[in-house]
Amino acid sequence: MYTLWVIAPIVQTLIMSFTKWDGMSQAEFVGFKNFQDLFANKTFWTSLKNNLYWLILFVGIPVPIGLLVAMLFDMKLPGNKLFKTLFYLSMTLSFVVIAQIWSWIFEPRSGVMTTFFQALGFENLAQVQQAVIDLLLYVAIPLAVGFLVGWIINNRLEIQSSGRRWLITFSSLVICFIISLTLYKLWPVVLVPSRLAKRGFPWLSDPNFVTFSLIFASIWRQIPYVMVLYLAGLKGVPPELIEASIVDGANWGQRFIHVILPMLRPATTVAITISVIDSLRAFDIVYAMTQGGPFNSSSVLANYMYIESFNNYRMGYGSAIAVVQFLITLGFIIVYLNNVIKQEEK
Amino acid sequence: MDKKKRIKIIMFYVIGITLVAIWLIPFFIAAFTSVKSMDEIMSSKYFWAPPQKVEWINFEEAWTTGNMGTYFKNTFIVTVPSVLGALLLSTLSAFALSFYKFRLSKTILLIFVAGMLIPFQMLLIPVFRLSNNLNIYDTYQGVILFHVAFQLGFCTFFLRNFMKGIPVSLYESAKIDGAKDITIYSKITLPLSLPAIAALGILEFTWIWNDYLWSLILLSSDEIKTITLGLVNLKGQYHASWNLIAAGSLITAAVPLVVFLLFQRYFIEGLTVGAVKG
Numbered sequence: 001m002y003t004l005w006v007i008a009p010i011v012q013t014l015i016m017s018f019t020k021w022d023g024m025s026q027a028e029f030v031g032f033k034n035f036q037d038l039f040a041n042k043t044f045w046t047s048l049k050n051n052l053y054w055l056i057l058f059v060g061i062p063v064p065i066g067l068l069v070a071m072l073f074d075m076k077l078p079g080n081k082l083f084k085t086l087f088y089l090s091m092t093l094s095f096v097v098i099a100q101i102w103s104w105i106f107e108p109r110s111g112v113m114t115t116f117f118q119a120l121g122f123e124n125l126a127q128v129q130q131a132v133i134d135l136l137l138y139v140a141i142p143l144a145v146g147f148l149v150g151w152i153i154n155n156r157l158e159i160q161s162s163g164r165r166w167l168i169t170f171s172s173l174v175i176c177f178i179i180s181l182t183l184y185k186l187w188p189v190v191l192v193p194s195r196l197a198k199r200g201f202p203w204l205s206d207p208n209f210v211t212f213s214l215i216f217a218s219i220w221r222q223i224p225y226v227m228v229l230y231l232a233g234l235k236g237v238p239p240e241l242i243e244a245s246i247v248d249g250a251n252w253g254q255r256f257i258h259v260i261l262p263m264l265r266p267a268t269t270v271a272i273t274i275s276v277i278d279s280l281r282a283f284d285i286v287y288a289m290t291q292g293g294p295f296n297s298s299s300v301l302a303n304y305m306y307i308e309s310f311n312n313y314r315m316g317y318g319s320a321i322a323v324v325q326f327l328i329t330l331g332f333i334i335v336y337l338n339n340v341i342k343q344e345e346k
Numbered sequence: 347m348d349k350k351k352r353i354k355i356i357m358f359y360v361i362g363i364t365l366v367a368i369w370l371i372p373f374f375i376a377a378f379t380s381v382k383s384m385d386e387i388m389s390s391k392y393f394w395a396p397p398q399k400v401e402w403i404n405f406e407e408a409w410t411t412g413n414m415g416t417y418f419k420n421t422f423i424v425t426v427p428s429v430l431g432a433l434l435l436s437t438l439s440a441f442a443l444s445f446y447k448f449r450l451s452k453t454i455l456l457i458f459v460a461g462m463l464i465p466f467q468m469l470l471i472p473v474f475r476l477s478n479n480l481n482i483y484d485t486y487q488g489v490i491l492f493h494v495a496f497q498l499g500f501c502t503f504f505l506r507n508f509m510k511g512i513p514v515s516l517y518e519s520a521k522i523d524g525a526k527d528i529t530i531y532s533k534i535t536l537p538l539s540l541p542a543i544a545a546l547g548i549l550e551f552t553w554i555w556n557d558y559l560w561s562l563i564l565l566s567s568d569e570i571k572t573i574t575l576g577l578v579n580l581k582g583q584y585h586a587s588w589n590l591i592a593a594g595s596l597i598t599a600a601v602p603l604v605v606f607l608l609f610q611r612y613f614i615e616g617l618t619v620g621a622v623k624g
Contacts, residue, residue, distance in 0.1 A: 007457070007461070008472065008476075009468065009469040009471075009472030009473055009476070010464065010468050010469070010472075012471075012472040012475075013468045013469070013471060013472055016471065016472075069365065072358065072361060072362060072365075073362065075354075075358050077355060077358055077359075079359070079362070080358075080362070083362045083363075083365075083366050085607070085610060086366045086369065086370060087365065087366055087369055088606070088610070088614070089369075089370070089373065089603065089606070090369060090372070091606075092552055092556075092599070092602040092603055092605075092606040092613075093556070093599050093602065093603075094555070094556035094557075094558065094574050094598060094599070094602070095556070095558060096556075096558050096574040096577050096578060096598070097574075097577065097595045097598050097599045098372075100376075100577065100581065100591060100592075100595045101372045101373075101375060101376045101595060102372065104375055104376075104379065104393070104394065104588070105371075105372060105375065107393070110391060110392050110393055110394075111394070112371060112375065112394055115392060220369070220372070224369075225617070228614055228617050228618060229617075229618065231618075232618035277463050280465060281465055281466060283466070283467075283559055284558045284559060287558075288558065288578060301467070302465065302466070302467050305467045305470070306467070306470065306559075309470065309471055310470075310474075310563070315471050318467075318470075318471060319471060321467070322465065322467035322468045322470070322471075323468075325465045325467055325468070326464065326465055326467075326468050329463070329464070329465050332463075333460055333463045333464070336459070336463060337456055337459060337460060340455075340456065340459055341456075344452070
């Protein structure tokens with residue numbers, strides 16, 4: 001049964017990707033033509049680019065945030081169960097429902113997003129983008145780099161006194177901020193001017209922004225999921241290990257980096273591979289929210305494949321898209337399988 | 347130290363409450379919209395503000411004129427047999443993979459795991475064609491059979507991991523007592539795996555309930571559509587009546603939410619066992 005519905009279809013799709021078929025008449029063998037057409041098609045490249053955005057953001061945002069939230073809710077304080085339950089709720093929803101609710105949140109005139117950014121004094125999408133970039137360049141990156149540099153210096157020189165450690169961290173932060181501010185004049189050369197809407201907040205109808213709105217909505221569902229994985233991982237961290245590190249005089253940051261993170265390695269691997277695979281599978285939310293529009297700008301491979309195969313009846317061509325998608329996923333599936341094999345050997 | 351601890355506790359509640367509040371905003375918007383009249387939605391500046399007058403009639407209308415009632419029933423007809431079928435078959439296959447030692451057992455397991463991670467698009471066209479050829483396109487059986495077959499991968503993987511934990515000595519002593527394999531399966535393995543089966547059942551139930559893609563591919567007549575398709579239909583038909591659509595969304599979400607709240611422990615266990623132990 002499994003063979004009939006799962007394995008055989010994979011083989012069939014592989015074969016079909018070399019044919020031209022409209023779903024009714026006889027399929028016709030065309031060699032690599034489907035793939036050639038595909039690589040010449042603009043929508044394909046848009047979808048591929050969007051898939052890349054999905055992949056980066058769908059892993060880059062939920063995994064660290066999921067970890068932090070898991071650490072927060074892992075504190076054994078009254079009420080943490082209720083917090084967790086409420087937080088998990090988004091995970092139980094169908095993507096179709098999520099698409100519906102979030103299309104209201106992204107309502108351009110009076111949706112919550114628009115109201116929120118208007119209340120902060122923004123007038124259009126381009127300004128929001130500018131603010132995000134500014135925040136990254138002048139606050140987040142210097143902060144991160146400063147901390148990292150300070151931390152490296154502290155460890156290299158094996159500085160013990162905590163007063164000195166703070167001084168070094170602080171001065172490296174200040175230096176990083178100064179550097180980023182002096183670069184202020186140079187950045188505009190590097191940055192492309194914003195192509196986002198200069199009027200209003202068309203979250204879902206600005207071709208250059210819509211994908212990010214979609215990713216945002218599905219991250220709302222993904223973070224609790226990653227958190228579940230990490231909470232399970234945190235259960236596996238023996239409390240004696242943490243106590244021992246406290247006795248050794250490790251501070252919170254050291255404990256996190258040297259004790260907790262290594263213990264969470266398996267959970268991280270799973271969270272990342274699953275997020276990657278899910279990001280490449282994104283279909284429901286794209287299809288239900290925008291159908292890939294406007295002008296295919298939010299299309300991803302999964303959704304492009306569906307439209308070509310079932311709306312335009314180009315099944316051979318659709319299969320070729322599926323094969324590309326499959327090949328991209330394959331690497332990550334192998335990583336996951338490797339993980340399974342490793343567990344088996346234990 | 348005491349002061350440090352107090353700061354920690356305050357941080358926990360402040361951040362925790364803020365996070366949860368932000369996370370629940372979408373739910374509130376849906377709930378508010380679903381009990382408002384269209385006049386109120388149109389006249390207020392912020393349509394997501396709390397309702398001034400609560401009107402339950404939207405739910406009634408979505409249920410009857412919006413056909414959500416039918417879709418609701420259909421989804422049960424699809425979901426329940428799919429879950430039961432997948433559970434039944436996967437307990438058997440998982441038993442086989444954990445009980446018997448044969449050369450291909452690892453390969454079969456890996457095929458199951460790989461199958462559950464594959465992009466669905468690889469399967470769409472052939473499955474569509476297969477159900478056409480078998481004359482089960484646009485029937486409940488078509489969707490159910492597919493769900494059972496596809497979920498078999500995950501279910502087997504999940505249950506086998508659990509069954510591997512059953513001590514071998516238990517099996518051996520049963521064998522010495524002259525028990526047949528099928529008795530071992532029904533008298534030892536099944537009862538012992540009950541918690542895992544429950545967790546898996548809950549998980550599968552919500553997944554299949556929430557499925558959209560496969561119903562979209564395998565069903566076409568309105569009378570047998572599942573609820574996610576129904577919601578999209580509702581949106582198409584009454585696209586100006588946000589209150590109806592919101593009510594429909596909540597009806598769609600209701601069952602998984604209730605199942606989750608009732609069986610949260612199983613649900614979470616299922617998710618973690620399925621993924622981390624993998």
